[in-house]
Amino acid sequence: xxxxxEHVEYFQRGYRLYKRGNIGLAMKNFQKALxxxxxGCNLRDKDPLYLSFYGVTLARVKGDTITARKLCEAALRxxxxxxxxxxxxxxxxxxxxxxxxxxxxxxxxxRMHRDNLELLESLQRVSPRRPNVIPFLxxxxxxxxxxxxxxxxxxxxxx
Numbered sequence: 001x002x003x004x005x006e007h008v009e010y011f012q013r014g015y016r017l018y019k020r021g022n023i024g025l026a027m028k029n030f031q032k033a034l035x036x037x038x039x040g041c042n043l044r045d046k047d048p049l050y051l052s053f054y055g056v057t058l059a060r061v062k063g064d065t066i067t068a069r070k071l072c073e074a075a076l077r078x079x080x081x082x083x084x085x086x087x088x089x090x091x092x093x094x095x096x097x098x099x100x101x102x103x104x105x106x107x108x109x110x111r112m113h114r115d116n117l118e119l120l121e122s123l124q125r126v127s128p129r130r131p132n133v134i135p136f137l138x139x140x141x142x143x144x145x146x147x148x149x150x151x152x153x154x155x156x157x158x159x
Contacts (some may be wrong), residue, residue: 007033012052018053027057048075052088059095068092083109083116091121099126 013147014029027042033047058064061141072089087107093102106123132139133147 011047011053014053014057018057023057023060027054027061030054030057037055046074046078048078048080048085049082050073051078052082056088056091060094063095065092065096069096083113083119085109086113087118087122090126094126100121100128103125103128 010029010033014026014033017026017029018021030050033050034054051071052075053056055068055075057067058071069089069092072085072092073087076089086105090102090105090109093099093105103123103126106119106126110116110119110123129139130148132144134141134144135143
C-alpha cells in the first residue's frame with residue numbers, strides 16, 4: 001500500500017507533465033495518484049483535483065469523454081471548490097464539441113473564482129458570438145465591424 005506522500009508525489013508529477021504538454025504521461029501519474037489514494041475506490045472521498053485532472057487527460061489521450069465527464073462532475077459534487085475543476089470540466093466539454101456546455105462550466109467557475117484569469121480567458125474563447133449589429137450584412141462587412149466596435153466601446157449590448 002502506498003503512503004499518502006506517494007500519491008501526492010504522483011499527482012504533483014502528473015501536474016507538472018500536464019502543464020508541459022505531456023498529457024499521456026500525466027494521465028498515467030494521475031491514475032496512479034487515484035489508485036493509491038487512501039479512500040480506496042470511493043469516488044466521493046477522492047480529491048476533486050485528482051479526479052478532474054485524470055478526467056481531462058483521459059478525454060484527451062483516450063477519447064473517453066463519457067468517463068471523463070463523470071469524473072469531473074464527481075469532482076464538482078465533492079463540495080470543495082477549485083477553479084481547476086471547472087476548467088477541466090469545460091475542457092472535457094470542448095473535447096466533446098459541446099461548446100455551450102463548456103462556456104457554462106467556465107461561467108459557473110468564474111462566478112465563484114473572479115480572480116482566476118484562466119477561467120475568464122476560456123469563457124471568452126468559447127462563448128458564442130453576439131449577433132451582427134446589422135443582421136442583413138455579413139459579419140465581416142466593414143459596417144458591421146465598425147458599428148460593433150462603437151457599441152462595444154459605449155458598453156452596450158448588440159443583442
